[in-house]
């Protein structure tokens with residue numbers, strides 16, 4: 001399925017935006033030295049700029065007035081969204097059109113958070129699965145679910161990676177203030193044995209429940225960790241204990257069952273839900289176990305509110321669309337390859353890492369929806385960390401680096417813990433002052449060439465940022481925030497005419513890892529178990545490895561060879 005793109009209008013708008021960029025964006029094609037219009041000039045020319053360039057939705061408020069854009073540029077960008085077929089694409093998303101055309105699938109993560117009354121596609125199936133999740137969560141919380149020794153569960157360990165880890169882990173961390181006393185929730189994703197070992201240290205097999213979260217139930221890291229966790233459990237009990245201590249979330253029911261998980265303990269996932277968009281599904285089970293089902297439903301409700309906004313708000317007043325247009329503007333016309341996302345909230349410290357998969361697994365593509373090589377740059381390299389920590393790490397570059405990096409500040413107006421108001425005010429003061437400093441620079445730099453001028457202290461300013469305020473970090477507002485970024489990524493995929501929902505680029509690495517694994521195992525003379533032996537046998541001999549990889553395998557082997 002293609003979106004209705006008006007090629008003639010797009011070409012004309014591209015020419016218009018290129019011309020506007022030359023006077024606004026440092027690094028733009030034909031940019032005048034120092035650019036002729038600065039952020040400070042844009043504010044000086046328009047006393048209502050901030051009011052005009054702010055948008056609210058519920059308890060989320062976006063101030064994008066410190067963006068390097070003027071009214072003409074915004075009007076052209078909004079027209080660009082229209083000419084890209086944006087509204088038609090949004091409608092196609094919600095109605096379940098097969099917009100993931102390379103896999104012939106719909107992308108219906110929005111159905112996961114639609115109330116049954118909204119009658120979204122698959123609503124009955126979603127409601128039925130939510131009901132089974134609630135029933136399971138209630139049994140664990142009430143103590144009705146017991147382990148092999150008859151004790152209740154005090155720790156849940158989620159075994160998953162990518163979209164089966166990053167979203168749930170970020171939400172559980174962000175909602176720490178809503179966490180129940182029991183069970184504690186932990187996440188293991190890396191196949192590095194240290195990850196599972198450190199997590200299991202001090203846990204009691206009798207009171208630990210594992211969730212094997214894997215849409216394909218074929219991700220090697222997750223399966224390896226699941227086997228190791230099962231061995232840990234069985235060593236303390238017996239094979240019969242697996243049924244009491246393992247549940248699964250997967251679209252591959254058979255593989256989960258073959259692993260030894262009871263059919264009644266397997267919660268379904270579907271191919272119309274992308275992994276990085278799946279925390280609203282049964283993949284969100286650790287969230288519901290950690291913060292309670294009611295809070296999980298509030299999270300869904302917040303995302304649903306943002307869905308309604310995305311589907312109905314006019315493009316120029318549409319938070320995800322406007323955010324996407326600004327990102328497109330910098331990437332397409334400002335030659336800025338990356339964006340820093342800096343939540344001034346320790347609770348949101350995992351949010352940038354979550355966004356990395358959401359953005360770069362969705363937008364890191366070079367082929368159009370129709371399979372043609374794209375003639376322009378796409379995607380955004382997303383990075384960042386919690387503020388104020390970033391100020392003591394990479395903000396130097398943001399202020400005095402040779403090129404600008406757009407910064408997206410996120411902050412919560414009210415503290416998430418009691419008794420911290422004074423420090424929370426300090427947190428907010430730092431957030432707002434950083435965006436001020438990026439815009440205004442340092443007045444003393446105006447004395448360029450004066451006797452007291454010290455060039456290395458020049459902070460030129462004119463560096464763009466946006467600030468997204470949440471009234472407070474509640475499950476509802478967090479759901480809306482996450483959905484905002486999901487829809488921003490989708491809107492960017494429409495602007496770039498790419499498929500946001502496949503990820504063919506990650507398949508090659510998975511295949512090659514089996515080959516290198518075989519080489520490492522051969523050289524170590526230890527093919528560990530039947531499955532590994534089969535995996536090793538399934539690839540050609542290690543001699544097909546390139547010289548560098550072969551040498552690295554040998555080096556590792558030489559260092560690991562017992563004396």
Ligand code: F6P
Nearest residue numbers: 162163164214215216219275506
């Ligand atoms: O990174 C590739 C990927 O397929 C992601 O899209 C996905 O979220 C992750 O691996 C885990 O996949 P699964 O849930 O099937 O184990």
